[in-house]
Amino acid sequence: xxxxxxxxxxxxxxxxxxxxxxxxxxxxxxxxxxxxxxxxxxxxxxxxxxxxxxxxxxxxxxxxxxxxxxxxxxxxxxxxxxxxxxxxxxxxxxxxxxxxxxxxxxxxxxxxxxxxxxxxxxxxxxxxxxxxxxxxxxxxxxxxxxxxxxxxxxxxxxxxxxxxxxxxxxxxxxxxxxxxxxxxxxxxxxxxxxxxxxxxxxxxxxxxxxxxxxxxxxxxxxxxxxxxxxxxxxxxxxxxxxxxxxxxxxxxxxxxxxxxxxxxxxxxxxxxxxxxxxxxxxxxxxxxxxxxxxxx
Numbered sequence: 001x002x003x004x005x006x007x008x009x010x011x012x013x014x015x016x017x018x019x020x021x022x023x024x025x026x027x028x029x030x031x032x033x034x035x036x037x038x039x040x041x042x043x044x045x046x047x048x049x050x051x052x053x054x055x056x057x058x059x060x061x062x063x064x065x066x067x068x069x070x071x072x073x074x075x076x077x078x079x080x081x082x083x084x085x086x087x088x089x090x091x092x093x094x095x096x097x098x099x100x101x102x103x104x105x106x107x108x109x110x111x112x113x114x115x116x117x118x119x120x121x122x123x124x125x126x127x128x129x130x131x132x133x134x135x136x137x138x139x140x141x142x143x144x145x146x147x148x149x150x151x152x153x154x155x156x157x158x159x160x161x162x163x164x165x166x167x168x169x170x171x172x173x174x175x176x177x178x179x180x181x182x183x184x185x186x187x188x189x190x191x192x193x194x195x196x197x198x199x200x201x202x203x204x205x206x207x208x209x210x211x212x213x214x215x216x217x218x219x220x221x222x223x224x225x226x227x228x229x230x231x232x233x234x235x236x237x238x239x240x241x242x243x244x245x246x247x248x249x250x251x252x253x254x255x256x257x258x259x260x261x262x263x264x265x266x267x268x269x270x271x272x273x274x275x276x277x278x279x280x281x282x283x284x285x286x287x288x289x290x291x292x293x294x295x296x
Contacts, residue, residue, distance in 0.1 A: 003027075004021065014033070016166050017202045060101035070094075087138065108209075109157070110159055110208075116134060119135050126264070156216055160266060162196055162264055163194060175233050185247065186246075188253075195286065197288065197289050
């Protein structure tokens with residue numbers, strides 16, 4: 001039986017991975033987060049702050065997992081611009097501590113990363129070998145985390161994803177909430193990416209875990225296809241049978257502290273080449289999400 005330690009297990013991806021791995025009798029799942037207890041599902045959550053080296057060392061030493069999946073991160077993109085040290089502590093140093101512990105105990109490490117490591121100036125999808133040039137503190141700290149993970153532990157998978165949504169607060173639920181309130185909805189139409197269901201990303205990770213071969217390195221793992229935030233919102237209302245009107249706006253009309261990539265579509269080249277694995281189209285993933293997840 002393999003021990004899989006999951007950080008950030010109460011987050012969107014963490015919850016998706018819990019669902020995908022829950023019934024695997026070959027895996028012992030060790031759940032960690034900065035919370036002590038998961039009241040909702042009556043599961044025990046081990047307290048783990050990845051930015052605390054002693055905390056990381058003691059937990060990894062106690063459980064000695066064969067696999068560590070790091071879903072813990074500071075993902076509040078705009079907040080990272082002002083709380084730069086906190087962002088670095090979690091997104092970079094926290095990964096360094098996990099990678100060092102993983103190396104010590106010969107653990108496989110999955111580090112979740114982001115499309116924000118790119119500047120978004122491309123007109124074609126980014127592949128894994130393209131040079132990262134982040135334009136935000138969030139992107140910079142996540143890229144530093146990638147470097148720590150890859151340089152310290154040679155048994156590392158970097159999984160870059162984008163526009164992730166899953167169980168919890170996300171773009172889909174925000175759009176539905178605004179629709180229910182009867183609010184005027186204005187959504188940016190000049191930023192492009194691939195909306196990716198957390199369940200789809202979790203499945204890709206689980207597939208790699210179950211594979212007989214290990215091809216460590218950098219992977220892009222997003223839904224197939226691309227759209228704008230405006231197109232994403234329109235599809236949400238179409239699937240949910242809402243006649244909500246959405247007004248397209250430009251990025252300049254909706255300024256934010258952090259600079260967003262204009263075009264951050266990722267091509268899942270390595271997944272296809274190394275594992276012959278293809279993720280679902282973003283519209284198909286969204287339809288499945290509506291069927292499986294209880295929306296608030």
